[in-house]
Amino acid sequence: xxxxxxxxxxxxxxxxxxxxxxxxxxxxxxxxxxxxxxxxxxxxxxxxxxxxxxxxxxxxxxxxxxxxxxxxxxxxxxxxxxxxxxxxxxxxxxxxxxxxxxxxxxxxxxxxxxxxxxxxxxxxxxxxxxxxxxxxxxxxxxxxxxxxxxxxxxxxxxxxxxxxxxxxxxxxxxxxxxxxxxxxxxxxxxxxxxxxxxxxxxxxxxxxxxxxxxxxxxxxxxxxxxxxxxxxxxxxxxxxxxxxxxxxxxxxxxxxxxxxxxxxxxxxxxxxxxxxxxxxxxxxxxxxxxxxxxxxxxxxxxxxxxxxxxxxxxxxxxxxxxxxxxxxxxxxxxxxxxxxxxxxxxxxxxxxxxxxxxxxxxxxxxxxxxxxxxxxxxxxxxxxxxxxxxxxxxxxxxxxxxxxxxxxxxxxxxxxxxxxxxxxxxxxxxxxxxxxxxxxxxxxxxxxxxxxxxxxxxxxxxxxxxxxxxxxxxxxxxxxxxxxxxxxxxxxxx
Amino acid sequence: xxxxxxxxxxxxxxxxxxxxxxxxxxxxxxxxxxxxxxxxxxxxxxxxxxxxxxxxxxxxxxxxxxxxxxxxxxxxxxxxxxxxxxxxxxxxxxxxxxxxxxxxxxxxxxxxxxxxxxxxxxxxxxxxxxxxxxxxxxxxxxxxxxxxxxxxxxxxxxxxxxxxxxxxxxxxxxxxxxxxxxxxxxxxxxxxxxxxxxxxxxxxxxxxxxxxxxxxxxxxxxxxxxxxxxxxxxxxxxxxxxxxxxxxxxx
Numbered sequence: 001x002x003x004x005x006x007x008x009x010x011x012x013x014x015x016x017x018x019x020x021x022x023x024x025x026x027x028x029x030x031x032x033x034x035x036x037x038x039x040x041x042x043x044x045x046x047x048x049x050x051x052x053x054x055x056x057x058x059x060x061x062x063x064x065x066x067x068x069x070x071x072x073x074x075x076x077x078x079x080x081x082x083x084x085x086x087x088x089x090x091x092x093x094x095x096x097x098x099x100x101x102x103x104x105x106x107x108x109x110x111x112x113x114x115x116x117x118x119x120x121x122x123x124x125x126x127x128x129x130x131x132x133x134x135x136x137x138x139x140x141x142x143x144x145x146x147x148x149x150x151x152x153x154x155x156x157x158x159x160x161x162x163x164x165x166x167x168x169x170x171x172x173x174x175x176x177x178x179x180x181x182x183x184x185x186x187x188x189x190x191x192x193x194x195x196x197x198x199x200x201x202x203x204x205x206x207x208x209x210x211x212x213x214x215x216x217x218x219x220x221x222x223x224x225x226x227x228x229x230x231x232x233x234x235x236x237x238x239x240x241x242x243x244x245x246x247x248x249x250x251x252x253x254x255x256x257x258x259x260x261x262x263x264x265x266x267x268x269x270x271x272x273x274x275x276x277x278x279x280x281x282x283x284x285x286x287x288x289x290x291x292x293x294x295x296x297x298x299x300x301x302x303x304x305x306x307x308x309x310x311x312x313x314x315x316x317x318x319x320x321x322x323x324x325x326x327x328x329x330x331x332x333x334x335x336x337x338x339x340x341x342x343x344x345x346x347x348x349x350x351x352x353x354x355x356x357x358x359x360x361x362x363x364x365x366x367x368x369x370x371x372x373x374x375x376x377x378x379x380x381x382x383x384x385x386x387x388x389x390x391x392x393x394x395x396x397x398x399x400x401x402x403x404x405x406x407x408x409x410x411x412x413x414x415x416x417x418x419x420x421x422x423x424x425x426x427x428x429x430x431x432x433x434x435x436x437x438x439x440x441x442x443x444x445x446x447x448x449x450x451x452x453x454x455x456x457x458x459x460x461x462x463x464x465x466x467x468x469x470x471x472x473x474x475x476x477x478x479x480x481x482x483x484x485x486x487x488x489x490x491x492x493x494x
Numbered sequence: 495x496x497x498x499x500x501x502x503x504x505x506x507x508x509x510x511x512x513x514x515x516x517x518x519x520x521x522x523x524x525x526x527x528x529x530x531x532x533x534x535x536x537x538x539x540x541x542x543x544x545x546x547x548x549x550x551x552x553x554x555x556x557x558x559x560x561x562x563x564x565x566x567x568x569x570x571x572x573x574x575x576x577x578x579x580x581x582x583x584x585x586x587x588x589x590x591x592x593x594x595x596x597x598x599x600x601x602x603x604x605x606x607x608x609x610x611x612x613x614x615x616x617x618x619x620x621x622x623x624x625x626x627x628x629x630x631x632x633x634x635x636x637x638x639x640x641x642x643x644x645x646x647x648x649x650x651x652x653x654x655x656x657x658x659x660x661x662x663x664x665x666x667x668x669x670x671x672x673x674x675x676x677x678x679x680x681x682x683x684x685x686x687x688x689x690x691x692x693x694x695x696x697x698x699x700x701x702x703x704x705x706x707x708x709x710x711x712x713x714x715x716x717x718x719x720x721x722x723x724x725x726x727x728x729x730x731x732x733x734x735x736x737x738x739x740x741x742x743x744x745x
Contacts, residue, residue: 022591024587024590312573313579314573314576314578318573318574406575406578406582408578426590426613428582457590458617458620459615460611460612460622461613461620
């Protein structure tokens with residue numbers, strides 16, 4: 001019996017999950033990598049360490065289930081998006097640590113570009129530190145001799161999918177979903193856009209070839225490497241959101257709500273991103289609207305690692321349940337500015353509503369509730385865009401996935417503040433599942449997307465139970481807390 | 495086998511005394527009088543306990559009280575929310591394979607507390623019952639937990655004519671320990687059955703149980719027979735996977 005192995009190269013760890021034909025998990029292996037913080041606001045990864053870890057988790061996942069490479073029908077790849085690495089074509093050595101998506105070092109560069117919506121028509125994205133193009137530009141400007149080497153064709157650029165595929169197969173390619181996050185790709189042509197590439201002033205020769213999300217890029221140990229999808233797009237795929245209007249929200253380090261908008265890109269009027277959802281082989285691409293929230297699970301990790309009131313992420317629920325409500329405290333985790341729908345890089349975090357009454361239990365509540373209120377803002381933006389586009393009606397249920405869906409208190413509160421049911425599918429690991437599905441389709445392990453849809457089952461559902469007045473009051477306070485985060489950073493701040 | 499070690503016995507006496515003393519703070523003199531031990535002996539024991547963090551002093555030369563390290567040991571039980579987070583993937587996989595609802599339970603006083611629930615994967619309308627309490631003696635989850643833990647006090651209500659009496663349960667516990675899994679057949683609800691297996695932490699201690707439940711027609715070959723071995727193997731495999739996730743088993 002053959003299996004599909006998905007490699008999930010994430011922000012904090014790399015994992016390999018082996019799936020069977022029903023989409024069930026056969027084996028899991030995981031290794032964390034270092035988070036490198038050279039300065040406030042800067043976040044880097046060692047791309048070589050990541051490649052070493054990826055090889056190790058593949059080995060571990062196979063050995064845990066007593067499998068060999070010959071048992072694997074295909075590898076699929078999903079990855080943290082936007083994280084940027086440049087390496088030497090001849091030696092494979094990265095020229096610098098990878099610059100991670102959360103990194104805000106390109107803030108000044110972004111300001112120089114001027115109008116936030118300057119590239120939105122072509123790329124679907126607002127100007128923000130988040131995306132890869134500006135990070136690549138920063139490397140070219142700041143790594144000594146790099147621009148000259150790039151002009152001589154000696155170095156290659158890639159997001160993490162490209163870095164892994166290059167190491168696994170020797171090919172320099174990326175997929176449409178990852179390319180759509182560089183701010184260098186044209187959403188209509190699905191190719192590098194000369195105007196964007198010129199504006200960002202990066203040499204076209206160092207960019208990878210853009211391919212579909214589901215095709216055989218090459219082989220590793222004789223096994224086809226047959227898919228690449230940015231992590232959020234992979235989750236959309238894993239939740240089998242193949243129809244326009246279907247969407248999901250994934251809770252990890254950040255949270256990402258994506259809605260499939262079909263074969264036409266929809267431009268947001270409300271701070272959402274237009275992005276490629278997926279492209280299966282030669283079929284037309286499916287586009288998506290995305291609400292990106294930078295900090296959700298990362299706030300719980302911060303509470304664990306930097307505040308130390310809990311010793312594991314799951315304990316936040318235990319601590320939060322020691323009290324009945326947030327005691328009036330609201331925590332807006334604008335650690336690297338605010339993403340959707342605000343896009344304010346000058347914002348920084350606040351805890352509002354502090355009084356002598358607030359205990360650590362209340363703070364734990366505020367930490368969890370922050371994820372839910374941020375989702376509410378994005379859902380409101382989605383609904384407003386849907387009205388503007390005269391398309392699908394309001395969201396009637398939210399499909400969720402990711403590690404934080406293990407938190408019952410959060411899921412209930414999320415349903416309460418959205419006032420719609422929240423539904424978790426039976427495989428919470430939809431990111432890996434999506435990469436596995438796309439790879440399996442490419443090699444004929446699964447034949448149609450309908451076959452994949454039949455694997456989707458509801459594992460849990462939370463129904464709203466909050467009084468409308470309490471919901472409105474809470475949301476009003478949340479918005480006031482958000483107002484207090486913006487404009488914090490000054491011109492002369494580093 | 496050597497006899498009990500006197501100094502450890504005395505250290506335990508000191509800790510018990512500090513734990514039950516009204517003020518929770520005692521001087522060397524007070525401890526030595528209460529336990530009828532020489533002051534230097536008591537002092538030596540306290541110094542050693544202080545070094546490992548089991549007792550502490552507010553000020554140098556002051557009274558002693560129980561130390562933080564002791565509380566950490568005492569509270570190193572497995573958080574139910576932690577168990578759910580660690581078990582998420584494997585309980586999902588179990589529900590998919592068995593095509594039945596999955597629950598994870600821990601002992602909570604005399605009852606089984608449901609800390610995780612995965613719906614039966616048929617997209618029918620079901621309600622999450624995380625946080626619910628189940629009777630231990632009439633469920634596979636409860637039997638799997640009690641077989642490797644303490645027998646809870648209290649009367650055992652007969653829910654159906656199949657609910658086991660204490661004597662039958664005691665005998666059954668030995669079988670559960672031998673097999674490392676438990677089942678119930680019509681014992682809580684007529685026509686329903688359940689299968690469960692224990693989850694172990696890195697010390698090998700049973701910290702929870704994972705199981706499936708459903709109608710007898712689906713779980714058993716006939717209404718009088720225990721659940722099918724294929725389903726039992728899925729449950730046991732899930733329990734092993736979660737235990738492995740907790741560090742309780744090596745790969």
